[in-house]
Amino acid sequence: MAVIPVELAGREYEVRVGHGLLQSIATEAEPFLRKRHVCIVADINARANWGDAVSRSLELAGIEPRWFDVAPGEASKSWDSLACLTDWLLAQNVERGDHVFALGGGVVGDLTGFACAILKRGCGFVQLPTTLLSQVDSSVGGKTAINTPAGKNLVGAFHQPSLVLADLNTLSTLPQREMRAGYAEVLKYGVLGDRGFVDWLEEHGDAVLGMEQAPLEEAVARSVSAKARIVAEDERETSGARALLNLGHTFGHALEAETGFSDKLLHGEAVALGMVLAARYSARCGLMRGEDAERVTHAVDAAGLPAEISALELACSGGDLADHMQHDKKMDAGILPFILLRGIGSAFLDREVRLEDVAAFLDEQLQAH
Template identity: 55%
Template sequence: MTVISVDLSNRPYDIHVRAGLLADVGAVLTPYARNGRILVVTDENVAQAVLPKFEATLRDAGIACATFTLPAGEAGKSWTQLERLTDWLLEQHVERSDHIIALGGGVVGDITGFAAHIIKRGCAFVQIPTTLLAQVDSSVGGKTAINSAAGKNLVGAFHQPALVLIDPELLSTLPTRQLAAGFAEVVKYGLIDDKAFFEFCADNLDSFFGGDPDIRAQAIIRSVQSKARIVAADETERTGTRALLNLGHTFGHALEADTGFSDRLFHGEAVAAGMALAFRYSVRLGLCPAQDAQNVAQLLQRAGLPTTLSEAGVTANGATLVDYMRHDKKMSAGTLPFLLARGIGQTFLSKDVVLDDVAAFLDSEA
């Protein structure tokens, strides 16, 4: 077992990483079950692939569970589903002392965390992420949200989990495309401030996708350690440190908007394309060596990820994509901060990017 602490002054919590953790998760969750019962939120895919084993280990520990199932994909992160979920929680007589279990990927974790934040003015919740993207990114750090007509994650709150339980063996249930989407977020940590980790990802890509348990565990642990460190330094993005985690997301969210927040483009795929775009835009501005941008694109392409607008299935022009960006929640006083790079492992936050130039750059990428 590897235990990583998120050292927040008022509500620290631990992240447990261990292969096979799901098999005895009931024993771990016993202290979180009120009167021998817990409430579980999952989605249609996880309900088939993981939930039966999860319920069995709960029964072995003497824990009953009631389960709410969301639609799979981004459709599960809407106002409609939030209303359904909160109504269900109230029907289940949820109490503020309860710990709601989020068993699933990023969508499940995001909406469950947000529901836990607002129900009865705040319940606790536990993250059990079942996708690589959720294990290395969305389950850690307390960002919760739903999507709205205006864009992705625009309605939400910071609400830290009480515990995060990560079982790398769950990755064996994922289709290759979903595994690749999560790998984009793994690579991100190398691009932010750890060139050696980027090189680890490049050197071990074949082993990672081939199912090597040690390489997968190392990638997860190093990613979570990076995120825990950044979150502890800047929980709510007050200093700009946590904003580094948004590398690729400003471009990526615009690509997701253009593709209708659908399975046409997974979130991790959008982030991959967004990171490649951010590095090429940094080259355009004279900030980053062209070879570094090429190396980033090559690694992502080796993982089967999109690195261009056409590969991402995006046909909108630059002005349209920039209009999507104007809805970004980081917009302040008419200015949108961008994550740019001086090289691999040298990401920084720029507040003087001209959006008209971004539009022209995107037109040149079409």
């Protein structure tokens, strides 16, 4: 098992990465089980696969699990879901010193974390991420949010978990498409700040996607370590360091919005294609070599992820996609910062990108290939 500390000002928590952590959850999370019962918010699929193991461990320790089920998908990150969850938690008499557990992917983690951020002005929570995407990204760092008609993750709070248990066994139940979508975020850490990790993934990526234990644990641990370093430097995204984690997201969120935040394009797939577009746009602007941009494209394509925007068959223009970007939560004084690349492993924040130029670039990409 790998243990990665997330060191923040005045506090610290651990991310534990390994196999079989849920089967021993009563031991792993013992400091956060102060009552004879615990509230667990769970994706219904994650509960079907792992609920019995969690319940068994807790019940053997004399702790009653109380479950709140959440339907899969981004639609559950809504005002209605938030209201239902907070009402249920209040009915369970959750106190500020208690910890609520979140079992599932990023949707459950975001929803639960936000509910815990506002419940009685803040109670604790423990992340039990069951998808690769949530293990390497959303469960670490304290960003919690819900979606609104205006856009994704526009209402939320920074609220750090007290513990993250990333049980790699849970990934065995993922459809291959979900596994690949999570791999996009793994690749992102290399592209934005660690060229050596990209080299490693080019050699071991198939083993990671094939669920080989040692490469999988190393990939997740290295990804979490990369995010932990950035979060420790810039917890609330004020210095610009944490913004680098948004590589691929500005383009990706626009594509998600155009596809209705539906299964036509999963979040990780959107990020993968967004990284390709960020690399190509960087090369178009003369910021990075074209060969490096094509290397990013090849790495995305080799992982079975979408590498060409034209493959989505969108009935829109580059201007339509740029319009979606106007609602991005990173918009500041009318300027939308973009994460661009000077090379593989060298991302930076550019505040001088003109959306009209981005729209023209996207028109080129929509018509290419």
